[in-house]
Amino acid sequence: MKLATYKDGSRDGQLVVVSRDLSTAHYATGIAHRMQQVLDDWGFISPQLQDLYDALNQGKARHAFPFDPKQCMAPLPRAYQWADGSAYINHVELVRQARNAEVPATFYTDPLMYQGGSDDFIGPMDPVVVPNEAMGIDFEAEIAVVTGDVAMGSTPEQALDAIRLVMLVNDVSLRNLIPAELAKGFGFFQSKPATAFSPVAVTLDELGDAWQQGRLHLPLQSTWNGRKVGNCDAGPEMTFHFGQLVAHICKTRNVRAGSIVGSGTVSNKGVEVKGKMQWPKGYSCIAEKRCIETIQDGQPSTEFMKFGDSIKIEMKTADGQSLFGAIDQEITAPV
Template sequence: MKLATYKDGSRDGQLVVVSRDLGLAHYATGIAGRMQQVLDDWNFLSPQLQDLYEALNQGKARHAFPFDPAMCMAPLPRAYQWADGSAYINHVELVRAARNAEVPKTFYEDPLMYQGGSDDFLGPLEEARFGSEDWGIDFEAEVAVVTGDVPMGATPEQALDGVRLVMIANDWSLRNLIPNELAKGFGFFQSKPATAFSPVAVTPDELGDAWAGGRLNLVLQSAWNGRKVGMCDAGPDMTFHFGQLIAHVCKTRNVRAGSIIGSGTVSNKGVTDDKGQTDWPKGYSCIAEKRAIETIQDGKPATGFMRFGDTIRIEMKGKDGQSIFGAIDQKVVNAAA
């Protein structure tokens, strides 16, 4: 099934069920008012929502109305936890190669992860407001999952059973603020502003065979100022699957229902020809990776970061060509304005 949260003037919004084709919606008021309620009581409430979902798809829901992504908040407008990984080691390899740094062997065995702010997420069409272009504004196209309760010490296989919903995300980064923060040895903070999520979150069964082994084997599209810059396959090059990422989080603590786990920037390996020249035909899911590629090839980056007025659209389509989660479509604006 597909779920979304509509704006209603409150912090947590109103839960709606959305049809498979994203054409219709129906308030879930008679079942649950908020997304977190469903996650807290999944086994009881999700079957009822599934029944409403099936009625909606069959044209039998009496009070259905046209679905409007502009009304959407993030599917889970605020969460108990937002932990973002860096599951695509190719991305790490490129960024490190650009500064002539090796990737530690442990990075291939133990996922990188940071704890982001989970009290304030952006809706899919909400403007992204920043104080200065000098901060190095960058989008990051990712896949994310929402969990149920996962006990401390769960194996990757057990952790994968805790996945309740799948979304796509734009995990904004302020690249020029990152070096000074990391130099303190205490991780990201001001350099990681509010993350945006897709209009709808979907249950894994909706993804069919594209959801396999904790990976989503579909193309994540990124269009910067209307120009397609990324057609990155989210599956094959994902070094750590979502079960491994969740297990990493719950090694020393329980993971509670309503936790969001991100994949990190979706990244694909380059293709090297018989002359030793490497190309990246699938593009990129963040500007930092494009700049790393340019530095490796030409000795310096040529692509600048985003400026006020720029737009970014992130979307994933199924094998039938239809949008699965709806699109994240944001404009970068000056917070001072």
């Protein structure tokens, strides 16, 4: 099934069930008001939502209305935890190569991860408000999962069983703030402003054969100012699958229902054509493009985003249907 959260003036919004083709929706008021309620009592509430979802897809839901992604908050408007990994080692390799640094051997066996702010997510069509263009504004197209409870010490296989929902991410980064923050030795903070998520979150059964062993095998499209710059395959080159990422978090603590875990920037390796490396599938963040330019030309030439720029992130099924709806945002200055 597909779930979304509509704006209603509150911090947590109103839960809605959305049809498979994203054309209609229905308030879930009689079952649950908020997404977190569903995650806290998944075994009891989700079958009731599934019944409503089936009725909606069959055209039998009595109070259905047209689905409008502009009315959406993030599916989970605030969460107990937002932990973002860097599961595509190609992205790490490019970043390291651009600054002539080796990739530590442990990076291939132990996931990189940071803990981001989870108290203030933004909706899929809300503006991305940044204090200053000079901060180096970048998008990052990613995939994320939402978990149920996961016990401390769970294996990757056990962690996979606790995944409830999947959604898309725009993990906004302020690149020019990152070096000074990392130099402090405590990781990202001000360089990672509010994160945006897709209009709907979907259950694993909606993904069909595209979901294999904790990876989502579909292309993730990134369109910057109306030009498609990325169509990266999210599946085969994901070094650590979502079960491994969740298990990494719960090595020393419990993970509670409503935790969101991100994949990191979806990234594909380049291919050699006539002795020169090319990246036919593009990129899922500007920083990666700049790394490629630095490796090839000695310096980056692509600038970061400006006020008024737009970014659209979307994933489509093999038959061309939007799976999660699109993140479609504009970069703006504070009012």
